Amino acid sequence: MGKKQVTFADIAEYTHFSKTTISRYFNHPDSLTLENQEKISRALDELGYKKNKLAKVLANGKSEFVGIIVPNLYLHYYSEMLTQLLATYANYHYKFLVFMSDKGAAEEENYIDELLAYQIEGLIVLSHTLSSEKLASYHIPIVAIERESMHISSVTSDNYMGALQATSLLIRDKCDILIHINVDVPKYVPAYDRIRAFEDTCTEHNIPYELSLNVSGDSYNDLFSQMKVIFNNIDEKYPDKKKGVFLANDTYANMFLNLVIQKYGCLPDSYEIVGFDNSPIANEAIIPITTIGQQIDVIARTAMDLLVKQMENRKQRKPEPDLAPTHKKIAPVLIRRETTS
Amino acid sequence: MGKKQVTFADIAEYTHFSKTTISRYFNHPDSLTLENQEKISRALDELGYKKNKLAKVLANGKSEFVGIIVPNLYLHYYSEMLTQLLATYANYHYKFLVFMSDKGAAEEENYIDELLAYQIEGLIVLSHTLSSEKLASYHIPIVAIERESMHISSVTSDNYMGALQATSLLIRDKCDILIHINVDVPKYVPAYDRIRAFEDTCTEHNIPYELSLNVSGDSYNDLFSQMKVIFNNIDEKYPDKKKGVFLANDTYANMFLNLVIQKYGCLPDSYEIVGFDNSPIANEAIIPITTIGQQIDVIARTAMDLLVKQMENRKQRKPEPDLAPTHKKIAPVLIRRETTS
């Protein structure tokens, strides 16, 4: 750091213009003669100028920062979502400050404070630890993805539609009994719609069904042990029925499939399996698993659209005080592979 | 945005101190009487003060930003590495600006420029598109993870050690023929050591071996088709030998395992399989796969250590001009599961 950075002052001195003119070269180049643009342009790389956006932010108040709070990147859903959010840089040029949080509300509030200190213009929340009421109280542009969002704008998969497609497929394939395996999702979480749609659809078609909502556990191996119990139950309980099993995600579906195969050496006709998420595991399983694919790219783009609108409204002379939250649902798509007929 | 932010000036006026004293409250609180600290503290939340770190950065030059450039988050290795890097926030309080880049050098240089414009203090590079020579030419604190790094500091897995463990295990298990399946890794990439170690170890123990380095392809399904050909070759070529197969990563290992099982209905004694990475897929496969686990958390922490040292050196009165690059290797661990005896 022997030599300080080159600044507008240096360029100004070098070119015999004022700092203002140098600034204009970047922000309103049309207001300079081509000749002078050329001069400045040359000076810029003769002196090796590098922008300082922080100074710019301080002066004009637009940080172009967006905060992201994500619970983890272990689940494919989150890492893919982050990927797609980062990819929107190409369109909007917002920079992303990323925090991971699943250690509770206090930590998350700290992160938000930190983000605010860096003058973020907006926030995208994927984590579940703070209520939307709390989040709304920050009064900044904010979009929730796939989480409770009573008081803030949100984008979620159309979970109802997804589960309906899965269930309908199993019914069309003439399963005698339908089983849905899931954790005990709270009713206010978007994913609860998967359970609702499953029940509704079974009821409507008069198909016997069973809900198995007692999955829980911290590690894969925990979950797998539980799944083994669940599988054995089902396998014994409905020996000569055709069983249509719809699982909450592809990891569960893969476990279930592996258990079937470990027992039968193949996937017998008496089983059909549908997962959810279109995670890599669904495709990489011993038999590629039929699943419901969330359109993560669409969700990410929609979320940024919503956020950008809020952020631009902020920059108006006359910003609408606080627009009512907008909620968007993105339809998922059925991806048929080999665990259904 | 009706009311502007609360600033030191407001607090100063409110408390009848000077702005300097308010500043000191944050940076050298000990230099104030407890009484005055209290006064200011009260004023702070009575006025609802929020820090502006960007102004602070502009004034003192320390942005506390670190840039990260990662090729993708699709591979577990990268998403886990990002997770672990973000987790170092707890220790160092550096904020991370994350870019994803795999669309070539031009894009990546743009990202770096953008990062520099935000006054990042250091950069962590996981992508492969820019040479370490180019990267070194930016003259900023920088650490490469698991990539070519001739001219910059780096942290990588000890690939040689990892492959040696895998190969040795297969030899101990009395395989007759060892096969290593990989892409055609360039010699200057750290992962090339996996091939070297495999060959060295086989040679040293006088075990027949075969290299299959023609894997390539963009999609899982592409790769899977190729793997099928490779598997069939091997299966036909060594019908009554015990085959020890060491694959470059767990995705490949899982493919191979699935092919074996699809053919034999189980994993016969004539096959042993070892993967690399300890990705989730290794544990979630139809038979849990023995693999070499990279200590991603250690790698991430080591990388940040290295980077922090460089960054702190920068902040000295008398910074050592440019320290020679440091290279660290982190030993991976063998994770025995069920695809080896």
Add this chain to the structure above:
DNA sequence: TTGTATGCGTTATCAG
């Protein structure tokens, strides 16, 4: 222990 003056690099306002 506290205050004054100045600087960080850019943009905005108002003149010309």
Add this chain to the structure above:
DNA sequence: CTGATAACGCATACAA
């Protein structure tokens, strides 16, 4: 089309 000057919010000599 171009300039002077004052912000932006905070930190840091230097004084007191």
